[in-house]
Amino acid sequence: MSGRQRELNFRFLAEPADVNYGGKVHGGVVMKWIDQAGYAAAVGWSGHYSVTVAVGGIRFVAPIRIGDLVTVSAKLVHTGTTSMHFAIDVRARDPMHEGSDRLCTHCVIVFVAMDAVEGKPTPVPAWAPQNDEDRRLAEYATQVMALSKDIEETVARYRNVGE
Template sequence: MAGIERQVTLRFLAEPADVNFGGKVHGGAVMKWIDLAAYACAAAWSGKYCITAYAGGIRFVKPIHVGNIVETSAKVIYTGRTSMHLGIDVRAGDPKHPERHLTTHCIVIMVAVDDDGNPSEVPEWCPVDEKDIELRDSAIRLMEMRKKIGAEMEAHVQ
């Protein structure tokens, strides 16, 4: 049922195929996991197929090692008419221990679409506590910043 499940966490082990030349998990693998968690969360919230419209502010804080258990969590922090802004955190650690450390975080915007690929309305998410209000307000401020950055980037489009 749409509009109920606001947060999703995917858990799995980092595999040898995910390693880069430096022996740590490749940033591209982490970005794929972020996109998968974002889709799972957006589809659960909207009850519809969703596409990635934006991924930004990606910060790689700490490396992930092969064999680590990885938790990629996505949470709805703002909804527009057809879009959902998601806060994504990636945490990892030794599967033999309960501690997980933040490795990556970012914002992803997903858009719900109908069978013809047209944007489709999503249930509104309303914050209920102070932390959720802060997350929503931050998402709104980031939206305004992206508009300014987009205008600046036009000079670079050929």
């Protein structure tokens, strides 16, 4: 595990181009930030180009305003043979006022490492929970992705009803 990066934080200010007509950051912009942080974390863990394969349990719980200092945190919480699951928290705060960050968005994002030569999934270094918090996060990630899979199957059944 030496040299592997399990956690990553991006920090930046929410810019005018990021916001909608109401002055709040677009959900799509937040999703882009999540994907960028997840990608950097996946490459940092695996050492390979990686692709997003799923996002589960995304919740927008508080708005991000123009000028907010935003922190997007990615933490590896589960590995499969070629996949890596990251818990993502997006937090924000007004940099001009004292106060703690507020949780704005949370989700689990899954990446698969890709072989540079053939472009096929390639194994990633295994990660195992080290403490109770790690075990809780690993269980959480697998439950969120199982729920997402159930939703996909329900949508597929619905779409096939008229065919």
